[in-house]
Amino acid sequence: MRSGSLPDARWGLRATQAAVFVLLVGAWEVASRLRWLDPFFFSRPSSVAERVARWFASGEVYGHIYVTSLETLLAFLVGSLLGVVVGFAFALSPALSRVFDPYVKVANAMPRIVLAPIFTLWFGLGILSKVAFGVTLVFFVVFFNTYQGVREVDRNVLNNARMLGATDRDLLRHVLLPSALVWILSSLHTSVGLALVGAVVGEYLGSARGLGYLIHQAEALFDTTGVFAGLVVLAGFVLVVDLLVTSVERQLLRWKPPSHVEEAL
Amino acid sequence: MRLASPPGTCAVRLQGCRRSFRTPDGGVYVALDRVDLEVRAGEFVALVGPTGCGKSTLLNLVAGLLQPDAGRVEVFGAPLEGINRRASYLFQQDVLLPWKTAEENVMLGLVFRRVRREEARRQARAWLERVGLRGFENRYPHQLSGGMRKRVALAQNLIVNPEILLMDEPFAALDVQTRQLMENDLLRIWQEERKTVLFVTHDLEEAIALSDRVVVLSAGPAARPVGEFPVELPRPRDVTEVRLDPAFGELFRRIWELLRGEVLRAFRLAP
Ligand SMILES: Nc1ncnc2c1ncn2[C@@H]1O[C@H](COP(=O)(O)OP(=O)(O)O)[C@@H](O)[C@H]1O
Numbered sequence: 001m002r003s004g005s006l007p008d009a010r011w012g013l014r015a016t017q018a019a020v021f022v023l024l025v026g027a028w029e030v031a032s033r034l035r036w037l038d039p040f041f042f043s044r045p046s047s048v049a050e051r052v053a054r055w056f057a058s059g060e061v062y063g064h065i066y067v068t069s070l071e072t073l074l075a076f077l078v079g080s081l082l083g084v085v086v087g088f089a090f091a092l093s094p095a096l097s098r099v100f101d102p103y104v105k106v107a108n109a110m111p112r113i114v115l116a117p118i119f120t121l122w123f124g125l126g127i128l129s130k131v132a133f134g135v136t137l138v139f140f141v142v143f144f145n146t147y148q149g150v151r152e153v154d155r156n157v158l159n160n161a162r163m164l165g166a167t168d169r170d171l172l173r174h175v176l177l178p179s180a181l182v183w184i185l186s187s188l189h190t191s192v193g194l195a196l197v198g199a200v201v202g203e204y205l206g207s208a209r210g211l212g213y214l215i216h217q218a219e220a221l222f223d224t225t226g227v228f229a230g231l232v233v234l235a236g237f238v239l240v241v242d243l244l245v246t247s248v249e250r251q252l253l254r255w256k257p258p259s260h261v262e263e264a265l
Numbered sequence: 266m267r268l269a270s271p272p273g274t275c276a277v278r279l280q281g282c283r284r285s286f287r288t289p290d291g292g293v294y295v296a297l298d299r300v301d302l303e304v305r306a307g308e309f310v311a312l313v314g315p316t317g318c319g320k321s322t323l324l325n326l327v328a329g330l331l332q333p334d335a336g337r338v339e340v341f342g343a344p345l346e347g348i349n350r351r352a353s354y355l356f357q358q359d360v361l362l363p364w365k366t367a368e369e370n371v372m373l374g375l376v377f378r379r380v381r382r383e384e385a386r387r388q389a390r391a392w393l394e395r396v397g398l399r400g401f402e403n404r405y406p407h408q409l410s411g412g413m414r415k416r417v418a419l420a421q422n423l424i425v426n427p428e429i430l431l432m433d434e435p436f437a438a439l440d441v442q443t444r445q446l447m448e449n450d451l452l453r454i455w456q457e458e459r460k461t462v463l464f465v466t467h468d469l470e471e472a473i474a475l476s477d478r479v480v481v482l483s484a485g486p487a488a489r490p491v492g493e494f495p496v497e498l499p500r501p502r503d504v505t506e507v508r509l510d511p512a513f514g515e516l517f518r519r520i521w522e523l524l525r526g527e528v529l530r531a532f533r534l535a536p
């Protein structure tokens with residue numbers, strides 16, 4: 001009974017969502033054609049669609065997508081790696097965490113955007129400055145989650161592994177790391193999202209390639225259609241990345257019980 | 266398989282052990298004091314006492330997870346240093362790794378001993394079968410019932426072939442039927458393997474049904490053994506049937522007389 005009604009409800013939801021989309025885009029198109037909205041400032045959906053289609057047809061957009069993907073991936077990987085290593089060091093060494101605690105707090109509270117120009121200065125206009133910027137965003141999320149994950153490990157679970165003969169390295173590999181991974185994975189959407197924000201904002205502030213650059217350039221030419229087209233491509237890109245993250249998460253968290261909320265639904 | 270240690274030797278000996286803890290208000294709480302206890306190799310000893318008297322603390326001393334403030338702990342005649350490598354420990358709490366399957370959890374001790382994966386897997390399957398969990402190898406802990414998880418934990422402990430088995434109220438959280446099944450399974454395995462067992466429980470009937478000897482711990486603070494009762498019921502036993510033995514009831518009355526006083530004392534002392 002439930003399994004029968006569930007897909008129905010799902011289709012209903014999808015239909016409603018699609019209807020909302022059509023309504024909004026339709027209203028925009030109509031308003032623009034009737035000159036209620038000035039096309040110079042607001043463009044119109046049909047022009048935006050045409051522009052996006054042209055970008056893909058000519059192939060000029062692929063290079064930008066590639067650069068942004070690369071920056072996002074690198075920022076995510078480097079930021080995560082640093083976050084895990086430092087998170088572990090802090091969690092396993094109380095002295096270290098006590099000494100550096102105020103520095104971490106200040107660094108995390110700082111609006112990272114102010115670093116972007118400095119990174120451009122240091123690392124140039126290429127992908128390196130965007131990666132560095134993304135890393136400063138990703139690092140703290142992963143760092144805090146790793147720290148928490150290691151600290152939250154149940155004492156009895158650790159003792160049980162010890163009694164079974166685990167060395168310190170075994171504990172790290174079989175207990176502490178997986179436990180931290182649970183926390184890190186729970187923030188995967190956030191950290192990947194931040195890596196992407198780092199890449200796009202970095203490009204926007206100064207670069208010669210990437211989706212952020214594409215949008216910035218159109219803006220500089222008062223080309224609203226170009227800006228919206230860039231946003232559409234970016235939105236599609238974000239959607240694809242999010243789907244990828246979700247499938248990775250599913251794969252890695254197979255062992256987890258479904259949450260009570262999901263069960264209740 | 267390692268040879269069981271010669272019977273009659275002393276597997277565990279505690280002499281004048283004291284262990285205290287810091288309390289949150291800055292004071293010191295002496296949980297155990299002047300504890301003397303001997304467990305012979307191959308013997309099944311049950312430890313009973315009121316809640317909070319220090320049973321788990323005593324097991325932790327024998328496991329080497331805690332050190333005594335005073336006194337000594339000997340394992341097969343040698344002073345214990347660090348973790349007790351000749352013992353395994355079935356914890357009261359759920360301690361399976363949630364991200365590993367039943368089989369992977371059981372394998373753990375062999376993995377830590379650098380046994381080859383295939384061999385470890387083969388033995389894990391055999392042990393899961395012995396504790397009645399055939400077909401559940403690939404389940405994750407959350408997909409098993411409480412009783413099944415305890416069986417996995419038992420297999421996890423036994424696969425490393427420990428000489429001494431420490432068990433902390435392992436069946437306390439189980440329903441009566443599951444509990445009796447597991448008690449019988451434990452007795453059967455113990456009968457086959459002749460391990461030394463130190464079994465903590467607050468259930469006196471369980472203690473008598475399983476053990477060779479019941480040791481009663483006094484109420485805390487400064488708890489210590491205040492009575493020892495040999496259990497001379499015939500083996501092999503069935504935990505349900507043995508309760509009907511008149512000698513069982515007689516023994517129960519004798520031990521309860523002592524234990525009741527301690528339970529009441531613990532109750533009155535409770536804050
Ligand atoms: N790590 C600890 N820190 C402080 N007090 C503890 C600690 N472990 C045990 N205690 C105290 O020691 C006493 C005995 O505890 P425990 O051995 O767990 O009792 P039991 O297992 O018999 O119920 C209790 O009063 C408990 O509060």
Ligand SMILES: [Mg+2]
Nearest residue numbers: 320321357433
């Ligand atoms: Mg206890």
